[in-house]
Amino acid sequence: MTDKHPAPKDPSEVSREHDETERRLDGPALIIAVPLLLVAIYFAFYGVDSGRSDIETAQMGTPATEAGQVRQITAVTSKTIELPHLQPILPPGPGLEAVEVNCVVCHSPRLITDQPDFSREQWTEIVHKMVGTFGAHVTADDQDLIIDYLTFIKGTDTSGDSQ
Amino acid sequence: MHEPKQSAQQAISRRALLASTAGMCVSALGARLAMAGPPYDDPVARFPEKTALRLLNDRAPQLETPWRYFKEDLTPNEAMFVRWHLQPIPTHVDLNTWTLRVGGHVNETLSLSMDDIRAMPAQEFVAVIQCSGNSRRYFAPRVPGGQWGDGAMANVRWKGVRLSDVLERAGMKSGAVQVTFNGLDTGPLPATPDFVKALDVDHAMQQEILLAYEMNGAELPLLNGFPMRLIVPGWYATYWVKCLSEITVTDTKFDGFWMAKAYHIPDNANASETPNDLAKNTVPINRFNTRSFWVHPSEKTGETEFANGATIPLEGVAFDGGSGIASVEYSLDGGGTWQEATLGDDMGGYAFRRWRAEWTPTTPGIYQLKVRATSNDGETQPVDAKWNHGGYMRNVIETVDVTITGQEDG
The missing domain is CATH 1.20.5 (Single alpha-helices involved in coiled-coils or other helix-helix interfaces)
Incomplete structure (x- = not known):
């Protein structure tokens, strides 16, 4: 070869x-x-909205001399970052308000918009996981509205009837 | 006259990549003019200490490495993928107050500062970090979760102290079963399960498990786990806990959500199941399977069209769960015949092994190129993609379609 x-x-x-x-x-x-x-x-x-970082360094010990050059030994002592705000706008649809009230408190709408299309059954499972596993406080009525919305914007059902 | 024009265009193609969302209209237009950028890289966003990465989610951040970075042997820190589970994520770490607490089923509870840790003997090696859900977007049928392309992986030189040294310093009591790892991230709600992972004691005591405070010779970006993350070579990144703050030795099997329920795979040889027949028995995801990729040609960098008669460099990377890569073969005819590629430098069993070959096509047309690796353990890659509902462990033989155009234009 x-x-x-x-x-x-x-x-x-x-x-x-x-x-x-x-x-x-x-x-x-x-x-x-x-x-x-x-x-x-x-x-x-x-940069545009890329957030900010503030990194502090301190000199550690005495500068070491290596091959005739003074090499400054520093170490990072703290880091502070500011996360950018890059949330997308959710498309209109039935139940949008329930999503805005309940879901985007904990995660970006992008978690929704970046998903592929799923069946109503799959979206139901996902919403139940958010409530049952991750502890989201969502009333039963709102859960139904959220499932309606997700099925409307990201559903595999092509009949156009989100109910 | 040509000089300034050249540099101006060069600036567009490079800088446009750096612009983020608000600048995206600029990038998009710039792209049409000069870049022919593939949709795979869009949208991109810049986060603190990171270069422009593919944006899967902004809160909690999930950012994917654009494919061109895999042309480099070590993945640059600013280009390494980012994956957090629960908002809020740590945005401030001060080493004057940060400590690593080691407790639980131990003789002596420790509270180590970074100075304490840096005073201990350091280890350094190259290892691939790969998200469990790397390549999830290619699952058919599609599955929920972060829709990663192939860029949720990185080849990194890690430096830190051995976990075993720290555990020996604390002194594990007899009857220790597992060691758990918790980082500074918490969760949005009181009921949200904290992100905690566990390793069996025998695994935790292995020499290659590292508490890393440096990657590629620099401190970790905060989004990648500053000041320290767990390194579990050969195992999926879900175990590589970021912003590590707490290590606990347990005398029972840890049953937290992120071990007992999440990141589970079907308990069979291929970790596979079908949508209509989900596996009844599952286990926590663990060791990588064998993978190999095309870096060039690649549809992910838009490099798939070549002139007939020109010599095309074929190149990619391969890795497995730690035994190392024994051989890489490529096919130019859709898997009909296979030839052996030349392996690049051996950077260690846990690292990317680069492979290369050359091809000079003599007939125009569309060619289906494939690559498959075989590990030293004898594992190779499947012809057909396996499926599981978590979208984990994809390792099908990778294909790239290449177009050879009529004539070589000098």
Whole structure:
């Protein structure tokens, strides 16, 4: 095998080849690209809603000298992060209010919107798990409304009748 | 004239990836102009100490590593996947107040500071961390849970102290049965079961179980478990408890929800069942099965179209539950015939083993490429995907469809 396949490529080379294909741009597209580029650079450097982190370090012991260079030994002493707010807006549907009141207290609506479509039976099981296992306080009426909603927006039943 | 144009376009393709949700319209448009980015990576979001990752959930965070990072031997810390179960998650850890408490069925209860732990002998090795539900989105029929692609895994150099050293320091009493691990995360409601995992004492005392305070030479990102997480090489990441704060030796089998009910697999050789015939007996998920992946070509990076006559580098990674990879074979004809790939450096039995080959197609067309690995234990990968209702342990032979176009354009 090694004879037939000499000099396996460095993975970074593969990545560079890919970059090359990305760089092709038409002339007119550049007119749109330049303002976009400025915006993109702004977001890349300053971030958008990406949360914040505050990391404190302290010097540990005396700086060690290695090969004539002073190497500062530091260690992180604390970390504080601020999580970004990236919740999606739930689509309208019957029972939406019950979902907003009961579900999104503990988890993002994205936990719902990122799921595939399921049958009413499966959604019922999931809602019962949230109540029975994870301790969500949801009245029986609201549980039914939530199941209606989930079946409406993420149901496998294609008849259009969510009830 | 060409120079500034080049760098401008380069900036778009790279920077656009870094922009997050509000910048996503920018990324999307930039993508159309310059990136041809696959939908697999969308949407992306930036979280503290992390680069732009695929957003599965924002609260509690679940973030997946974009596939291109697997071209690197070690997965960068900022690109490693993130998976939390219960909000609120820890957002502040101060090592002046953080301690690791070791108690329960021990002679001496310990309260160790990070200085105490760093003063103990350190161990370092590379091991794959992989979510139990890695690749869940490919289950058919689909199953509930985090809809991971294949990027809920990472190859990381971990550094820390042996769990056995800490347990010996506390001194386990005779009759110890299990060791439980609790992190700083709690849960939104009083009735929500705290995320606590357990290992049998014999397993916990094995030399490779680590309390890691560094990954790839740096402190862990807080979202990946700063200041310390449990490392259970060869076992699914559900056991690798983050922001570890409490170790308890028990004299009975721990029966908390996250061991007794959650993360269970069918108790059979393939951990498989069918939707109409769910397994009656289940056990807690444990050791990885054998997997191998395509890193290039890959539909996940959009690299699937090549010119006839050009030499295409074939490359990927393979790993198993710790015996190491014995061989990797690839097929260029949909599994009809198989050839052996060249294995890359051996970074240890728990690490990714990179594999490579080259292919120079001589006829245009669509080719179905497949890859399968065999572990030193003799385990290989199934032709047909196994199914279980938790969406765990997918390890089917991976396929990538490659298009070879008519002629090589110089």
